[in-house]
Amino acid sequence: MAGRVIVVTSGKGGVGKTTTVANIGTGLALRHKKVVMIDADIGLRNLDVVMGLENRIIYDLVDVAEKTCRSINKALIKDKRLSNLYLLPAAQTRNKDAISPEQMVAIVDELKEEFDYVLVDCPAGIERGFDNAVAAATEAIVVTTPEVSAVRDADRIIGLLQEKEIYEPVLILNRLRPDMVRKGDMMDVDDINDILAIKLLGIVPDDEEIIISTNKGEPAVLNNQSKAGEAFRNIVRRMEGEEVPFMSVNGEPGIFGRFLKLLNGK
Amino acid sequence: MKLFRDESPSKNQAVERLRLILVHDRAKVSTGLLEQLRGEIINAISKYVEIEEEAIEIELNATESKAELVANIPVVKVRRAIE
Numbered sequence: 234m235a236g237r238v239i240v241v242t243s244g245k246g247g248v249g250k251t252t253t254v255a256n257i258g259t260g261l262a263l264r265h266k267k268v269v270m271i272d273a274d275i276g277l278r279n280l281d282v283v284m285g286l287e288n289r290i291i292y293d294l295v296d297v298a299e300k301t302c303r304s305i306n307k308a309l310i311k312d313k314r315l316s317n318l319y320l321l322p323a324a325q326t327r328n329k330d331a332i333s334p335e336q337m338v339a340i341v342d343e344l345k346e347e348f349d350y351v352l353v354d355c356p357a358g359i360e361r362g363f364d365n366a367v368a369a370a371t372e373a374i375v376v377t378t379p380e381v382s383a384v385r386d387a388d389r390i391i392g393l394l395q396e397k398e399i400y401e402p403v404l405i406l407n408r409l410r411p412d413m414v415r416k417g418d419m420m421d422v423d424d425i426n427d428i429l430a431i432k433l434l435g436i437v438p439d440d441e442e443i444i445i446s447t448n449k450g451e452p453a454v455l456n457n458q459s460k461a462g463e464a465f466r467n468i469v470r471r472m473e474g475e476e477v478p479f480m481s482v483n484g485e486p487g488i489f490g491r492f493l494k495l496l497n498g499k
Numbered sequence: 500m501k502l503f504r505d506e507s508p509s510k511n512q513a514v515e516r517l518r519l520i521l522v523h524d525r526a527k528v529s530t531g532l533l534e535q536l537r538g539e540i541i542n543a544i545s546k547y548v549e550i551e552e553e554a555i556e557i558e559l560n561a562t563e564s565k566a567e568l569v570a571n572i573p574v575v576k577v578r579r580a581i582e
Binding site for chain 2: 380385389416418421424
């Protein structure tokens with residue numbers, strides 16, 4: 234059976250697409266799925282760095298499209314930690330026009346025969362890079378943060394995905410800050426659900442661990458202490474069909490709440 | 500500090516602004532939405548009044564506080580009451 238092809242997209246840049254791909258890919262591989270992540274952000278490659286694989290690149294996506302390397306397998310980089318996780322890196326010195334949507338479809342068609350999951354990291358924007366990234370996908374994850382500009386762009390992307398016949402994208406709300414939600418200074422999950430009206434895949438709290446994990450090149454999903462890592466593990470379980478409750482809108486209890494929990498023996 | 504702030508929490512402003520922005524974005528982006536609406540309005544109204552189809556203006560306006568659909572439909576004559 235052919236694998237699932239999922240594009241991770243957002244419209245706006247800097248909302249956490251690449252981090253999401255790295256964590257979901259790693260999370261799925263932890264569950265013994267065979268996963269390949271494609272960095273479709275030609276010219277601004279980043280997924281290799283987030284994964285800590287930047288020193289291993291020989292060939293890239295454009296080499297595969299132009300058949301400079303003999304087979305796709307030659308360009309795939311095996312993850313340091315998990316033997317069933319692979320990266321197909323973007324070219325750094327070319328631009329988005331270096332490949333066509335048709336070439337992307339051909340590459341993904343070959344990969345999906347061999348992998349359970351093909352995850353495509355889409356560049357920001359709605360032009361050629363978006364067309365390429367979405368061309369071969371049959372499912373989409375839209376990443377947004379609780380900010381007006383990011384949600385607006387997510388709405389636009391949901392419309393564009395429809396035009397590409399991806400009718401049921403799912404949403405990841407990234408960098409939620411429960412303390413700000415409590416104060417009424419940040420939109421919460423319900424507000425954003427109301428506006429975008431697509432199925433929620435997960436809520437990822439803002440977490441310093443993400444920056445630390447990016448510094449090290451180790452996805453947070455591998456870190457059991459990281460709140461965001463836990464959120465990504467839950468997202469992966471949902472992708473695999475499990476029912477996992479969402480973290481409460483008000484988030485973790487404050488110090489006082491934790492104290493009460495202790496008193497109650499929880 | 501909250502006591503002295505007379506504004507509503509800033510997230511309410513975010514939600515309200517987004518709502519208005521998206522009314523406009525969606526109407527503009529979905530090609531043909533306004534055209535389709537125009538066609539159906541003409542059909543509905545023509546049952547009752549004769550209108551000057553070419554002169555119809557339909558606009559979606561958003562101000563700071565609300566979004567509104569404005570239709571300017573010149574009437575040529577009103578049909579007799581349908582028995």
